[in-house]
Amino acid sequence: SPLIAEFLSHHPSLQFHIELADRYVDVIGEGVDMAIRIGTLADSTLIARPLGELKRVICCSPRYLERAGVPQQPEALLQHACLRYGREGQNGWELQVNGKPKWLAVQGPMVSNNGEVLRDAALAGLGLGLLPAFIVETALQRGELVTVLDDYLPPALSLNAVYPQHRQRSEVNRQLLAFLQARLAS
Secondary structure, X not given: OHXXXXXXXXXXXXXXXXXXXXXXXOOOOOOOOOEEEEOOOXXXXXXXXXXXXXXXXXXXXXXXXXXXXXXXXXXXXXXXXXXXXXXXXXXXXXXXXXXXXXXXXXXXXXXXXXHHHHHHHHHOOOOEEEEEHHHHHHHHHOOOOEEEOHHHOOOOEEEEEXXXXXXXXXXXXXXXXXXXXXXXXX
């Protein structure tokens, strides 16, 4: 959202309707001009433009590590409180072990579809979170959160703008896409 605010500051006469959703948005059926999608894209009639990659880190508060110990191997996460992103029933993390994906059925006190909520729970010492680096960057720089198991992180997720191919794209959408591509590439 800081990028949208920056874009709007350069275009003060524009009005945006922004909806944050952790669900599959039917871009065509719902009349959406453009959507930002994280992760693998399904085949569709939509046009996709890459914006970058979303790196994730496993992090927690130093206070949590003092209490629970530092996990040295991915399997140790099974004995830790893990803050999980997604929906109830999605009880795991996929990490990289020896260059191959490894699924770990982690458990913990919280599941949320919001990275900021999980970051705040990690800051409060409730457990370890596998979170987007951009959400925890400031807390990591301040030492409020620390990373663990850096050698086992999952691959970065792709970040794409998608839009209908048959709908007339406005000049605003073209400018926004170019702006996002330029800013997220740096």
